[in-house]
Amino acid sequence: MSFLERVDQSIRRSPVFRSIFRNPYPNDERSRAYAVMNNVFLHLHPVRVRQHAVKFAYTFCLGGLSFFLFLVLTVTGVYLMFFYAPTANQAYTDILRIQSEVPFGLLTRNIHRWAAHLMVFFVFLHMMRVFYHGAYKPPREFNWVVGVVLLFLTLFLSFTGYLLPWDQIAYWAITIGSNMAGYAPLFNTPSKILLLAGLEVSGNTLLRFYVLHIMVFPLVGAIFMAVHFWRIRKDGGISGPL
Amino acid sequence: MTDTKSPPERRVVLPVDPTRRTEIDKQRVPMSARPYRLLALVKQDAVVRVQKEPDDTVMTWPHLLAIEFLAAAAMSVFLLFMGLIVNAPLEELANPNVTPEVAKAPWYFLGLQELLAYFHPTVAGALVPAFVLVGAALIPFVDRANPAAVRPSERKTAVVLFTLFCGLGLMVTFIGIFFRGPGYSFILPWVDGFFFTL
Numbered sequence: 001m002s003f004l005e006r007v008d009q010s011i012r013r014s015p016v017f018r019s020i021f022r023n024p025y026p027n028d029e030r031s032r033a034y035a036v037m038n039n040v041f042l043h044l045h046p047v048r049v050r051q052h053a054v055k056f057a058y059t060f061c062l063g064g065l066s067f068f069l070f071l072v073l074t075v076t077g078v079y080l081m082f083f084y085a086p087t088a089n090q091a092y093t094d095i096l097r098i099q100s101e102v103p104f105g106l107l108t109r110n111i112h113r114w115a116a117h118l119m120v121f122f123v124f125l126h127m128m129r130v131f132y133h134g135a136y137k138p139p140r141e142f143n144w145v146v147g148v149v150l151l152f153l154t155l156f157l158s159f160t161g162y163l164l165p166w167d168q169i170a171y172w173a174i175t176i177g178s179n180m181a182g183y184a185p186l187f188n189t190p191s192k193i194l195l196l197a198g199l200e201v202s203g204n205t206l207l208r209f210y211v212l213h214i215m216v217f218p219l220v221g222a223i224f225m226a227v228h229f230w231r232i233r234k235d236g237g238i239s240g241p242l
Numbered sequence: 243m244t245d246t247k248s249p250p251e252r253r254v255v256l257p258v259d260p261t262r263r264t265e266i267d268k269q270r271v272p273m274s275a276r277p278y279r280l281l282a283l284v285k286q287d288a289v290v291r292v293q294k295e296p297d298d299t300v301m302t303w304p305h306l307l308a309i310e311f312l313a314a315a316a317m318s319v320f321l322l323f324m325g326l327i328v329n330a331p332l333e334e335l336a337n338p339n340v341t342p343e344v345a346k347a348p349w350y351f352l353g354l355q356e357l358l359a360y361f362h363p364t365v366a367g368a369l370v371p372a373f374v375l376v377g378a379a380l381i382p383f384v385d386r387a388n389p390a391a392v393r394p395s396e397r398k399t400a401v402v403l404f405t406l407f408c409g410l411g412l413m414v415t416f417i418g419i420f421f422r423g424p425g426y427s428f429i430l431p432w433v434d435g436f437f438f439t440l
């Protein structure tokens with residue numbers, strides 16, 4: 001037995017390790033079933049899945065990757081929050097500091113940006129995949145509606161985040177985007193005041209978008225995601241092949 | 243299982259190339275290859291539990307988890323790569339008094355901005371998005387013709403309408419991204435260049 005194997009063995013046999021992982025590494029069906037059932041992260045899955053569900057070309061992992069991108073965005077976003085203040089005076093200089101002084105700040109901001117665009121794109125693709133498979137048909141109607149809500153939450157997560165760098169792209173993209181809300185009949189001015197905290201994009205808008213971006217939409221999204229994943233299993237698992 | 247649909251003469255066990263036999267193939271027992279036949283029916287509430295029939299499922303660990311892990315790992319590598327080589331755009335400080343030459347909404351709202359060029363603002367800015375939101379949510383309650391019809395050939399109307407709608411959305415977004423320049427005027431990207439930041 002080599003040195004590394006002995007270290008590996010002693011870690012696995014230690015009481016601390018065994019208090020965390022109650023079962024040895026799963027090698028047979030029974031222990032694999034337990035591993036999925038008894039793990040808080042894995043128990044999202046059933047113990048067994050239909051064969052077509054594990055074929056990459058059936059789902060293209062689009063829903064799973066959207067969720068993974070959400071997790072990536074949460075981690076990178078929390079890191080960026082440490083170095084960012086949502087005020088009209090400070091926001092832009094904070095972004096410059098994140099890019100130049102903060103360790104891995106530029107990389108984190110880049111990943112956050114690209115993952116955000118990719119998440120919007122993947123949620124769109126996931127919706128199209130589900131439609132073409134007819135996977136919204138009974139008994140999955142309600143889960144489709146939850147999915148539509150999640151699509152719009154994703155769009156507004158991205159839209160609120162777009163303003164935060166407080167540069168010219170951000171300012172004018174949000175001005176144009178929110179002008180459209182002002183075209184709503186009857187409640188145009190109230191809806192604009194509600195969205196922008198004023199009649200045009202200002203420091204108040206920045207604070208409002210920041211709170212929506214880091215707190216409200218992620219929390220509401222997480223709740224809808226929980227319902228979405230729960231309903232996949234309660235509605236009979238992933239839909240059947242064509 | 244799908245084998246009920248296939249004609250009887252096709253119900254043979256296809257030999258799997260031994261070199262290409264995967265774990266899934268080993269677990270797979272085609273219904274047509276059952277080496278037994280019906281001898282008696284045992285009541286559900288019998289004391290002895292009846293052996294479960296071979297089905298078409300595989301273990302989540304490792305089959306599904308391996309794919310999920312690979313997809314997440316590939317995505318992580320891709321994001322790291324993108325983050326290293328392409329910087330997120332950042333222009334000068336926001337200035338409400340200076341309208342930039344090219345002012346576009348984020349790409350997912352660019353289709354709506356494009357519609358503003360054709361329709362009354364109330365239509366493009368309020369009615370179309372409301373129609374899309376409510377219409378998308380209502381799809382499963384409108385398309386109730388035949389719940390069993392999932393193949394595209396069995397539900398041509400739904401597939402054609404949805405594809406047309408997605409195609410229109412893609413088209414206006416593409417025009418907004420590539421064919422609109424300073425002052426949101428119509429341009430040709432191969433003549434005037436490219437006016438778009440992600």
